[in-house]
Amino acid sequence: MKLKNNILKFGLAAGICVLATTSCQDLTDLQPADAFSETTAFSSAKRAELSVIGMYNAAQSGNYAGNVVRGYPFGAAAIEQGDMRGEDMVNQAGFYAITNESTYTPTTANNVWMWNTLFTLINQANITIEGVQKAGTEGLITSEAALAYEGEAKFLRALAMHELLINFSRPYADNKGAGVGIPIRDFAVNSPATVEKAVGTGRGTVAEGYAFILKDLDFAEANLPATRAGNLKIVRAVKGAAIGLKTRVKLHMQDWAGVSAEAAKIVSASAPFTSAIGGYKLTATADGPFKNMFSEEALFSIENNAQDNPGVNGALAAMLGSPALGGRGLVVVSPIVYNLPAFKADDSRRNLMVNNGRSYFTTKYSDYTNRSDNAPILRYAEVLLNYAEAEVRVNGVTSKAISLLNAVRGRATASGVYALSDFSTPKDLINAILIERRIEFMAEGKRWGDIHRLALDADYSTGGIPAKMAYGNATFATYNFVTNPALTKNIAAIPYADYKFLWPIPADELARNPTLAAQQNPGY
Template structure:
């Protein structure tokens, strides 16, 4: 019998196994489809779900659609806010860097298209899978749970990015070409229904962080309730993920920057050399490293190299050879190229659960002690090799949590959403850019969608 592998070796083996699975799955889906989603009409026409053998192929399409959402989500969350400054020639990134965003922006359109691609594939599965005979009951429940989670996640992102969006619940192409916007609150209630259904039937454990499990849904619910200011529920679901012991914080923060499928990853979208988005118009490595269309803003650089950031300064790196003109020489390191081991995009990880729980506890007035906000903050500060916080008022601790989210989660797609949900966007962003306007608390409905969908005409977000 072979000797048992130590924990880290076993983890590395699982990561290699996961990448092998992803490579096998991705070969069934073209690179162009992942990076530049085809029109939904064509996509739905190509799907087939008539017999048990079709289930895995359609499931692959569902996860592929989630990969298409990932990079535009990071762009929305961090490029809209105060983390970047424009350094290149692309109009899309000039608009985001100078805070003069238009409805014709390509990133705005890319996220919308990828979001609805995910929704359509999920709807297809939800409609068809219950009618396919011969599918194992466990498989049916799991794939339906994955579809409900993906649809709920897409609508959660859509509601917090665009506000009211069309509520598409089926694959009737004729009807879906003419659907108006549903109020944000109703979209979020629908997303919650999907999350709750997914939680019931998702597997207790997944093969790796590339797949949906109950803890993935719990992590999404923790974020959902944080955004809703339902502090008790946010604390509850974050605690369930933390207490599951399924994830452990990496001892060295730099591992978060340089490696895929770390021990604290709850859900991340995986890429291989065959479908890596690094060279696409919206590929993070291409934008941040290759072309350097945007670079870390001076403000975020100051934050990340401060003593309070500790080892989390490894998120960015400095090269004096790039220090010229308006280029400050700093580069984001979190997204590598196709042949590096850090080109995945993390959607949920354990550190965020500690930050969610800390914020919820602070809002509930539980500041110190073993079950207080400071204890959760200090777990992350200890990992970062910075001094623990020992006291503070509620306002002081909430400010500390905002700073910790910068240090810990920079360039993982949270900043703009954080500023908007906490009511801090105007104060922070008007100090950052003279061009900031309150309309940028939502992205515009893409102009191409308004031209394509009659029900959207005259129903743009205010100010665009």
């Protein structure tokens, strides 16, 4: 009974937070002053709208140990951890050393709170789905509004589930998704009966997880609006965001034809590439998406502003910015990516860094005072590069693939634009696309996703978690793309077969759920 009570308390707290009009600070308070009860949250169109907004708040700044609001699950935490698991950023402080050095355990906070806040977001999405379905049936909101709200909830649920899969499960390429995935929870945990159901829900397969994600995104695409007024078109899910996320998910599934089919919905047949849905296009310059966080390149971002942000422990500029500019300087750019031969001297993306005489910090996020930088979850540049890779995987070296790659690369470097004759094999072109992803998305948390999905690729795998430079090795002299000095990588690589390639399921989850206790990732 004590176990059930603990799970119920956790489940109810996760559920009630979705009804709050501001962030839930106290998980033990099941009826915060700024919240509606579940029975009234969807009783009118206005309350339903506020309840839906609560999901986005959970995505922005979930509750971290001791109820401290930080950038979990889709703020600075996800971005820094995605980089710290790779080799292109260097950990400067102790904050993400555990992730960077792969010393995580079932009780280390960084991985524990990614699991907890992602499942809290999923539970909030499930409560919203059930709430708007009921409200639509009862005529409290229109059927069109009910479907659109459900689409938003399923978009966020899909985003959360994919983040869980790439951190806690082996990639889809490992035996076509037959490996152990994550628990699929498509119901709200908010009563003794649903607690019982949750406890009995074990881990499905990776393939089942991906199928569930795609079903959610198909629903979202069908029911979300093509656009919204003003900035809401970027910080609230829309049709193009669901399509763009499907290109990412299908890339992880190695469904190359599927990537192309989805991308073609929002990418014109020829350059300059634009989208008839949502009006997406690349900004004219590489710094455009960061000078204007609400630019036409953003398909979906997590909003932050002066009044609502994850605080000094979760805001992007605070966490990644140079101390000389007002940041904490926890993570710096690595010489590994800085010295890449493909990263040309005239590449304007080099201007999105600043040095302090010792290291280079990203300046993609620059509001050190108000912490209003949005977390970029999905940009049009990613869709174009997803499309380019899929095109080569299916059709080999084509002018279309070159054009898609050059659209992203060409706005940053005149000397680095590629010609068809530059590539004699598809392998060479795909390698160029993968390197371009590292340069373009540096300090955006996307490196781990590529390492994970390519782990078993015969041509492009890093072999597991790659070797990395420790901060002490990354002295200013090592940043030199002209001489490209030999780099010392004191943080050892971890082979794909090693258990540390995956994060462990948190100990507190195992204590609550005996079914999952028998399904911990091996080695922990």
